[in-house]
Amino acid sequence: MATKRIRLPSPVPSEGSGSTPLTIERPPPQPFLETREHARFVEFAQACSHYRYIGVCHGRPGVGKTRSASEFARFPDLSGYGVCNVLSPKLAEEVAGCKAVFYTAYVSNPPRTLDSGLGTPLAKLGAARLTLALGSPEEIVYRAIRTACPLVIVDEADRLTIKSLEHLRHMSDDHGFGLVLMGMPGLEKRLARYAQLYSRIGFVHEFKALSEAEMRMLLAKHAGDFGVVFDQEKLDAVEAQAAAIRITRGNFRLMERLFAQMQRIMTINRIGNVTTDVVEAARDCLVIGAGN
Numbered sequence: 001m002a003t004k005r006i007r008l009p010s011p012v013p014s015e016g017s018g019s020t021p022l023t024i025e026r027p028p029p030q031p032f033l034e035t036r037e038h039a040r041f042v043e044f045a046q047a048c049s050h051y052r053y054i055g056v057c058h059g060r061p062g063v064g065k066t067r068s069a070s071e072f073a074r075f076p077d078l079s080g081y082g083v084c085n086v087l088s089p090k091l092a093e094e095v096a097g098c099k100a101v102f103y104t105a106y107v108s109n110p111p112r113t114l115d116s117g118l119g120t121p122l123a124k125l126g127a128a129r130l131t132l133a134l135g136s137p138e139e140i141v142y143r144a145i146r147t148a149c150p151l152v153i154v155d156e157a158d159r160l161t162i163k164s165l166e167h168l169r170h171m172s173d174d175h176g177f178g179l180v181l182m183g184m185p186g187l188e189k190r191l192a193r194y195a196q197l198y199s200r201i202g203f204v205h206e207f208k209a210l211s212e213a214e215m216r217m218l219l220a221k222h223a224g225d226f227g228v229v230f231d232q233e234k235l236d237a238v239e240a241q242a243a244a245i246r247i248t249r250g251n252f253r254l255m256e257r258l259f260a261q262m263q264r265i266m267t268i269n270r271i272g273n274v275t276t277d278v279v280e281a282a283r284d285c286l287v288i289g290a291g292n
Contacts, residue, residue, distance in 0.1 A: 033222050035252075036214060037207055038068040044205040045072050045100065048178040049151035053202030054169070056157075056191060057182045062253030065182055065207045069153045073100035078124040087131055095128045100151035100180075105159045111167040118152065118168075122175070125149060150177055157181035162194060169197055209250030219244065226259040228266075228274060236275045243279040254286075261285045 041057065048055035059065050076094035081087075087095065103118045126149075154160070154168065160181075172179045181187065185206075192198050210218070219241050223230055231237040248255040261282035262274065271278060 041068045052178045054179045055203040057205045059207030062251040064252040073102040075102040104155045153180040158183040227263040240274045
């Protein structure tokens with residue numbers, strides 16, 4: 001019996017080809033799935049926050065470091081907030097629930113960039129919390145930054161120069177917050193070359209990929225959140241699930257990309273059930289490096 005050929009998605013036509021002009025849209029936010037690695041990261045971050053230590057978190061690309069850190073921090077958007085402004089009820093709730101300041105290091109990161117990119121949000125969050133606690137913006141004091149948050153999480157810390165790292169250490173000492181530096185494997189070895197900074201590091205945490213057992217549990221319970229459903233009563237779906245686990249190898253980001261392609265292929269071909277052919281066709285649409 002001949003198998004049905006899977007038609008792959010066509011490339012998006014360019015704007016000058018006579019088609020409808022392209023529009024830029026933000027992708028819908030993917031649901032956050034609480035994993036064992038996320039729980040371990042939360043314990044690590046809470047320890048850095050409690051003891052005001054510097055911690056280092058490293059892991060391969062796509063394993064979920066940034067998503068876990070952002071979910072733990074729950075850092076509100078303060079871009080439209082001015083110091084001494086009255087807090088809206090929604091922003092007041094977000095400020096009260098914030099556990100850490102989440103900051104992504106720029107590619108170019110001299111100390112003055114850290115002062116504006118990290119120092120300004122810290123001051124704003126501290127001012128917002130004082131406003132929330134005191135009920136009167138006029139009572140905000142200069143040292144509001146000390147009340148901001150007990151922890152700062154810096155993502156993409158591999159980009160930081162030694163001067164920026166030393167500036168971060170100085171800010172941590174001066175303002176009394178714990179610090180988490182997140183980056184690629186080998187970050188902790190690089191920091192070991194700077195004795196004065198490395199002596200302040202209290203914890204090192206490796207963010208690992210999902211295990212096969214956890215992947216199976218997540219696919220069974222949450223694959224539908226990504227628009228793909230594996231019917232455990234059908235052999236084709238079970239084999240497709242095993243193929244997805246084999247391809248992604250516990251990489252959270254790669255799993256999301258694979259599911260997005262699977263959903264597109266199933267829509268184009270009007271396929272209602274997930275099969276191994278769909279998974280393999282979706283895999284052919286992706287660029288999967290050796291490190292994934």
